[in-house]
Amino acid sequence: xxxxxxxxxxxxxxxxxxxxxxxxxxxxxxxxxxxxxxxxxxxxxxxxxxxxxxxxxxxxxxxxxxxxxxxxxxxxxxxxxxxxxxxxxxxxxxxxxxxxxxxxxxxxxxxxxxxxxxxxxxxxxxxxxxxxxxxxxxxxxxxxxxxxxxxxxxxxxxxxxxxxxxxxxxxxxxxxxxxxxxxxxxxxxxxxxxxxxxxxxxxxxxxxxxxxxxxxxxxxxxxxxxxxxxxxxxxxxxxxxxxxxxxxxxxxxxxxxxxxxxxxxxxxxxxxxxxxxxxxxxxxxxxxxxxxxxxxxxxxxxxxxxxxxxxxxxxxxxxxxxxxxxxxxxxxxxxxxxxxxxxxxxxxxxxxxxxxxxxxxxxxxxxxxxxxxxxxxxxxxxxx
Numbered sequence: 001x002x003x004x005x006x007x008x009x010x011x012x013x014x015x016x017x018x019x020x021x022x023x024x025x026x027x028x029x030x031x032x033x034x035x036x037x038x039x040x041x042x043x044x045x046x047x048x049x050x051x052x053x054x055x056x057x058x059x060x061x062x063x064x065x066x067x068x069x070x071x072x073x074x075x076x077x078x079x080x081x082x083x084x085x086x087x088x089x090x091x092x093x094x095x096x097x098x099x100x101x102x103x104x105x106x107x108x109x110x111x112x113x114x115x116x117x118x119x120x121x122x123x124x125x126x127x128x129x130x131x132x133x134x135x136x137x138x139x140x141x142x143x144x145x146x147x148x149x150x151x152x153x154x155x156x157x158x159x160x161x162x163x164x165x166x167x168x169x170x171x172x173x174x175x176x177x178x179x180x181x182x183x184x185x186x187x188x189x190x191x192x193x194x195x196x197x198x199x200x201x202x203x204x205x206x207x208x209x210x211x212x213x214x215x216x217x218x219x220x221x222x223x224x225x226x227x228x229x230x231x232x233x234x235x236x237x238x239x240x241x242x243x244x245x246x247x248x249x250x251x252x253x254x255x256x257x258x259x260x261x262x263x264x265x266x267x268x269x270x271x272x273x274x275x276x277x278x279x280x281x282x283x284x285x286x287x288x289x290x291x292x293x294x295x296x297x298x299x300x301x302x303x304x305x306x307x308x309x310x311x312x313x314x315x316x317x318x319x320x321x322x323x324x325x326x327x328x329x330x331x332x333x334x335x336x337x338x339x340x341x342x343x344x345x346x347x348x349x350x351x352x353x354x355x356x357x358x359x360x361x362x363x364x365x366x367x368x369x370x371x372x373x374x375x376x377x378x379x380x381x382x383x384x
Contacts, residue, residue, distance in 0.1 A: 001277070011335075012365045014342040016356040017158070017186060017317050020209040030214040033262035045218035045258065052265045053254070059268040060219065064205065065194030071221040072253040073264040077185045077338070078105045080204035080220035080323060083233040083253070084181060085113045089149065094120025096150040097143050097178075099126045099164075100348060101157040106290075110152065120147070128350065130307035133165045140169065150179045156186035159345040161317035161354055162307055163191065170200050175256035185209065189274065190283070190315050195221050202226075210316070210358075213270045217263040222249070232256075234269060277359070286316040286357040293366050294318045297355070300373055301383065306352075319345070319352035323384040330382045338372040 004023045007013050013021065022030075033052065037044045054068070061068040074080050090096075096110055100123040110121040124143030126136055140153075151173045155166045166182055173180045180200040187193050189210035195203050203221040207213035222230055227249035232239060238255030294309050303321040307313040324330050327344045334340045343354050355366070377383050 001282070005360050007173075010339055012340045012368050013336075014340060014355050014357070014361065014365060014369060016358040016361075017161070017354065018211065018343055018356075019215060020146050020206075020212060021210075021358065021360065022214050023164045023212055023273055026212055026266055026269050026273055027214060030262050030266050033265045034260065037260060046203060049261060055117055055260065055264045056158070056267040059271050060207070063193075063267075063271050064188055064219075064221075064335060065196050066221055069247055069250065070227070071219045072250055073261070074204075074218050074220055074253075075101065075216040075263075076218050077103075077183055077204040077206060078109065080185065080202075080218060081106055081181070083220060083230065084202050084222075085109060087230045088113075090117055090149060093147055094149045095122050095145060095147045096120070096124050097124060097140075098152040098155070099124050099140060099157075101126055101160050101164075102152070102154050103158045103183065103185065104294045105224065106152070106154075119149075122148075128160070128287060128306045129304060133306075133308060133312065134251065136165055136231070137168055137172075141172065144176070148176075148178060150158060150181060152181045152183070154185070156181040156184070156190065156315060156317075157318065158186065159347040159352060159354070161314065161319040161352075163313050163315060166200075167190040167198055170198055186315075186317070189270075189279070199223075207267060207270060211267075211270050212262040212273060213266050218267065220253075226283065237261075259317050282359045283316065286309060286359065286361070286363065288319050289316070289357050289361070289363065290316060290355070292316055293355075293363075294320070296372075297353075297370070301353075316358060317354060317356045319354045322353050323352050324351060324382055325384070326382060330376070333376065333380070333382065334372060338368070338375075340369055340372055344368065 005021050006024055006027060007021050050255045057068040072358045096119060112120050121342045122143050124140055126139050143372055151167055153166055158162050170180050181202040182200045184203055184205040186209055188207060205219060207217040223334060232252040234256050236256040238251035238364045241251050291309055294305055298305050301320060301322050306319060306321060331344045345352050345354055
């Protein structure tokens with residue numbers, strides 16, 4: 001499988017979770033649309049792209065379990081959440097309940113919003129190690145108050161790589177009459193997703209991570225009853241259109257003049273690649289590598305797993321607690337001396353080495369990381 005990707009063969013790439021990696025066939029499809037755009041920009045932007053985009057959305061809708069008219073494509077989840085945030089009519093003192101495991105850019109987004117509005121962003125502590133799903137739910141809901149208006153939750157956390165019980169959180173939030181926003185950046189192509197069954201108010205996910213699409217391809221789903229409350233982040237030709245479409249929600253958010261939407265159009269090629277390569281089986285093999293190696297890396301670093309080593313909490317990523325005084329130096333050493341691309345991430349005062357496994361990885365890659373850690377421990381004081 002590694003030969004089907006464009007990754008530098010000299011680098012051991014254990015960081016699929018950050019920006020993904022795109023196979024050659026999907027990238028070729030991406031460049032096909034870019035060439036079409038350049039050959040006849042006017043015809044492509046004003047006519048052809050409309051049909052291409054609809055075809056892409058139809059394919060993606062089937063894959064993520066919702067209707068094509070209920071989502072639009074966006075470069076990344078940060079833009080999606082900013083779009084929602086700008087349309088919420090929260091009052092001073094209203095609370096957004098999240099966890100302390102959310103993605104850093106999301107924390108910044110909500111902190112900015114709260115400074116402007118007087119609302120409060122509550123990063124409810126989910127303590128480590130995780131003992132059970134019930135522990136997560138109990139700790140999360142202990143942050144709920146009569147001021148809570150919005151639930152914001154990542155389905156798979158970026159820093160700690162944990163799978164959260166989002167379905168249970170959505171079910172209770174609906175009972176409480178709360179708005180539900182789910183950050184599913186790591187979900188499509190990684191674990192199963194059916195948005196209609198989950199039934200959140202808002203859901204954002206990426207295609208350019210585990211679905212293997214080119215960079216800058218994500219989506220924002222909005223429940224139909226709320227679509228007329230979400231204003232466009234960028235006002236352009238779709239707003240109060242001279243020839244209005246039946247779906248003003250999509251017109252507001254999809255028609256933004258001159259931009260290259262080629263990445264958005266690759267969903268059918270990405271989904272076909274997954275089907276052609278028996279992705280359920282391949283993904284299961286990747287998850288097994290995580291389960292087989294997690295404890296041994298913790299042992300090597302004299303730390304403990306942050307959750308039960310099972311598929312209930314782990315997908316194709318795991319985060320290993322480490323102790324270091326210099327995150328950037330350790331990361332640069334791993335890359336420049338050992339040719340290993342891997343993130344070292346900090347959440348509150350805890351530091352993690354996060355391993356991502358995809359089809360181009362093997363046990364050999366993990367052995368190379370293990371050997372590098374042994375050498376770093378023997379020759380430096382970077383790992384305590």
